[in-house]
Amino acid sequence: MLGIDTKRQNTVDSFSYFVEDSPKSESEPEPEDPVEKSSDLPEVIPMPGPKITVDPEPEPEPEVSDDKIAMSVLYGELTDLNTEIQEELTELKTEIKGESRQFKGALRSFKEIFGTLQKSHDVLTKELNHRRQEQKVETEIQKQAILKPFLLDIIELRDRLEAGVLHSKNYRSGWLARIFQRESAFVASLSQGQDMMLRRVDQLLSSHDVQAINAIGKSFDPKFMRAVAVEYSPGLPNNEVILELRKGFIWKDEILRVAEVKVNKEEELN
Numbered sequence: 001m002l003g004i005d006t007k008r009q010n011t012v013d014s015f016s017y018f019v020e021d022s023p024k025s026e027s028e029p030e031p032e033d034p035v036e037k038s039s040d041l042p043e044v045i046p047m048p049g050p051k052i053t054v055d056p057e058p059e060p061e062p063e064v065s066d067d068k069i070a071m072s073v074l075y076g077e078l079t080d081l082n083t084e085i086q087e088e089l090t091e092l093k094t095e096i097k098g099e100s101r102q103f104k105g106a107l108r109s110f111k112e113i114f115g116t117l118q119k120s121h122d123v124l125t126k127e128l129n130h131r132r133q134e135q136k137v138e139t140e141i142q143k144q145a146i147l148k149p150f151l152l153d154i155i156e157l158r159d160r161l162e163a164g165v166l167h168s169k170n171y172r173s174g175w176l177a178r179i180f181q182r183e184s185a186f187v188a189s190l191s192q193g194q195d196m197m198l199r200r201v202d203q204l205l206s207s208h209d210v211q212a213i214n215a216i217g218k219s220f221d222p223k224f225m226r227a228v229a230v231e232y233s234p235g236l237p238n239n240e241v242i243l244e245l246r247k248g249f250i251w252k253d254e255i256l257r258v259a260e261v262k263v264n265k266e267e268e269l270n
Contacts (some may be wrong), residue, residue: 074161143253151210151256154201155249161198162247165191203251213248215259224248226258230265240264 168191213224219238221228228245236242241261248259 006152012136032226082190114241144251147208148256149250151205151249154205155210155257158201158205159246160199161194161201164194165198168194208251210249210251210256213250214233215248215261216244217241220261220263224250224258225261226265228260231262232266233264238264238266 010147168187215225218241220241221238224239229243231242233242240263242264243262244259245262246257246260249256
């Protein structure tokens with residue numbers, strides 16, 4: 001009962017407060033208090049109760065349009081997307097840095113391996129070239145060892161042909177041969193044939209780099225010549241070769257045979 005009376009008293013107080021604050025019109029008569037007119041109602045005794053504080057009504061929030069709501073939602077989504085992109089870029093940069101360090105390390109290792117291989121290749125190339133040069137020299141030596149006796153035999157054949165050509169040119173037929181003229185024709189044809197063979201032999205020797213030593217008219221050189229005879233000719237310089245008895249030959253840088261010569265020597269007559 002006490003709670004019901006309290007609620008009733010609060011209601012009455014609120015109503016009284018509202019009535020007192022409302023402006024009164026001068027033309028309108030004051031309403032009669034039904035409580036005063038009715039003598040049958042029991043007397044209301046105010047009861048002490050808790051003090052009620054009435055909060056002011058909040059101001060209504062302004063209405064937000066659908067476009068602003070959509071823009072706000074889109075801005076939030078873009079912000080989240082930007083944050084995700086920044087995070088992914090940061091992770092990507094970290095991965096790229098790691099891969100870059102790995103690539104640099106692999107590149108450095110590759111350079112070291114390539115340098116080692118290049119050095120090995122250079123060493124092998126030098127050894128191979130040296131070996132080829134040695135094989136070339138050995139082959140040349142073997143070739144000279146095989147070819148030298150053959151060239152010497154050809155030179156001996158040339159000496160005989162040359163002697164035959166000289167003998168044919170110095171041949172003097174008898175009176176009977178001059179009458180019939182057959183012997184002279186035979187000797188002339190034989191000399192021509194020997195001369196042709198001599199030229200062919202010289203061409204063969206030249207193809208193998210064999211060159212004759214020209215000694216006549218030159219000073220005596222013991223490296224290329226051997227003096228087998230001496231003679232004094234007053235009109236010639238001393239120690240000059242005046243006759244070549246046997247021709248000498250050079251094969252490349254090697255002396256195949258020294259020339260046998262006659263030398264002008266003034267000392268021999270003294």
